[in-house]
Amino acid sequence: MSLASFPALRLRRTRSAPWSRALVAENVLTPADLIWPLFVTEGDGGEEPIATLPGVSRWTVDRIGERAREARDLGIPCVALFPNTPRELRSEDAREALNPDNLMCRAIRAIKAAAPEIGVLTDVALDPYTSHGHDGIVDAAGYVLNDVTSEILVRQALVQAEAGSDIVAPSDMMDGRVGAIRSALEQAGHVNVQIMAYAAKYASAFYGPFRDAVGSRGLLKGDKKTYQMNPANAEEALREVALDLAEGADTVMVKPGLPYLDIIRRVKDRFEVPVFAYQVSGEYAMIEAAVAAGAGERDALVLETLMAFKRAGCSGVLTYHAAHAARLLGA
Numbered sequence: 390m391s392l393a394s395f396p397a398l399r400l401r402r403t404r405s406a407p408w409s410r411a412l413v414a415e416n417v418l419t420p421a422d423l424i425w426p427l428f429v430t431e432g433d434g435g436e437e438p439i440a441t442l443p444g445v446s447r448w449t450v451d452r453i454g455e456r457a458r459e460a461r462d463l464g465i466p467c468v469a470l471f472p473n474t475p476r477e478l479r480s481e482d483a484r485e486a487l488n489p490d491n492l493m494c495r496a497i498r499a500i501k502a503a504a505p506e507i508g509v510l511t512d513v514a515l516d517p518y519t520s521h522g523h524d525g526i527v528d529a530a531g532y533v534l535n536d537v538t539s540e541i542l543v544r545q546a547l548v549q550a551e552a553g554s555d556i557v558a559p560s561d562m563m564d565g566r567v568g569a570i571r572s573a574l575e576q577a578g579h580v581n582v583q584i585m586a587y588a589a590k591y592a593s594a595f596y597g598p599f600r601d602a603v604g605s606r607g608l609l610k611g612d613k614k615t616y617q618m619n620p621a622n623a624e625e626a627l628r629e630v631a632l633d634l635a636e637g638a639d640t641v642m643v644k645p646g647l648p649y650l651d652i653i654r655r656v657k658d659r660f661e662v663p664v665f666a667y668q669v670s671g672e673y674a675m676i677e678a679a680v681a682a683g684a685g686e687r688d689a690l691v692l693e694t695l696m697a698f699k700r701a702g703c704s705g706v707l708t709y710h711a712a713h714a715a716r717l718l719g720a
C-alpha cells in the first residue's frame with residue numbers, strides 16, 4: 390500500500406462487524422451445495438460403523454430410507470450410493486453389477502420410495518463387485534482392459550437407471566465410457582438421466598477408508614495407476630474434462646478435493662459447466678483425526694474446507710460431513 394492512500398484505505402473496515410462481513414461475502418455455502426455419500430450393506434435393521442471413517446456407517450436397505458428423509462429434511466438435494474457387496478457375490482467378471490436386484494438397485498428403490506424429492510447419484514465402476522478390487526476387468530497380467538470394461542459399465546449404468554438413479558457417475562476412468570453410456574441411455578429412453586463424470590480422478594492415497602467401507606481394500610491387487618491420473622498432472626485433467634464434456638457429460642467432478650483445488654479452479658475457468666468436488670474418505674478421516682487429537686475444532690474445519698470448494702468454483706461437494714454441515718448451516 391502506498392503511503393498516500395493511508396489511512397483512507399483500510400481493508401479491515403468491511404471486516405469490522407458481522408453484518409458487514411456478511412454483506413461483502415463473495416461466496417455462500419448452503420445445504421443445497423452438498424451431496425451426501427451413503428454406504429449400503431446386506432441384512433436387516435442394521436448400522437455398521439466403519440472403523441477408519443469414525444462417525445460414518447454402512448446402512449441396511451431397510452434403513453437407508455431414513456437417511457434419505459434426513460437428507461431431505463436438512464435441505465441436502467442429493468445422496469450418492471455405494472454398496473458393500475458380500476464377498477461371495479464378487480467375481481472376476483463383476484457380474485453382480487448387472488443384477489437388477491443387487492444391493493445398489495434395492496437401495497435406489499428404497500430411497501425413491503422414502504424421499505422421492507431428492508436426487509440419487511450412483512457410482513458406475515466395478516470395484517465393489519470384482520474379486521480383485523479393480524474398477525474393471527483385468528487380463529492375465531492384471532491390466533485393466535478398457536473396451537471390455539466399458540461395455541460392462543454401459544450395462545451397469547442402464548441397470549441403475551432402470552432402478553431409478555437420477556445421476557450415473559462413472560468413476561472408473563476408462564476412456565470413452567461417457568459417450569458409450571450417453572448413447573445407451575438415449576436409446577433406452579432415459580433422456581433425463583444425467584451423467585456426472587469423475588473426469589479428473591487421481592490415483593490417490595486418500596481413498597483408503599472408502600475401500601474399507603465397500604470391502605475392497607483387502608482384495609485390491611496392486612494399484613490403480615494405469616487408469617487413474619498421476620497427481621503430478623494438471624493439463625491432462627483439462628483434456629479429461631474436455632473429452633468427457635464432448636462425449637455428453639452434464640457435469641464433471643474433480644477428486645480428491647482439497648489437495649486438488651487448483652484443478653477445480655482451472656476446470657471452472659476453462660469450461661463453463663457445473664464442477665463438483667469429492668472431499669474423499671481420507672480427507673474426512675484427516676479432519677476427524679485432527680479433532681480427536683485436539684488439534685482442531687470440527688465445526689470450523691468442516692465449514693472452512695467446504696467454503697474453500699465454493700471459492701475454488703464448485704457448484705457442489707460430495708462430503709461425508711454433509712449431514713453435519715447442513716445442520717450447522719441450518720441452525
Ligand code: PBG
Nearest residue numbers: 514516560595596599669670671
Ligand atoms: C471407486 C470409487 C472410489 C471412490 C469413489 N468411487 C475408490 C477408488 O477409486 O479406489 C473413493 C471415494 C472416497 O475415498 O471417499 N471407483
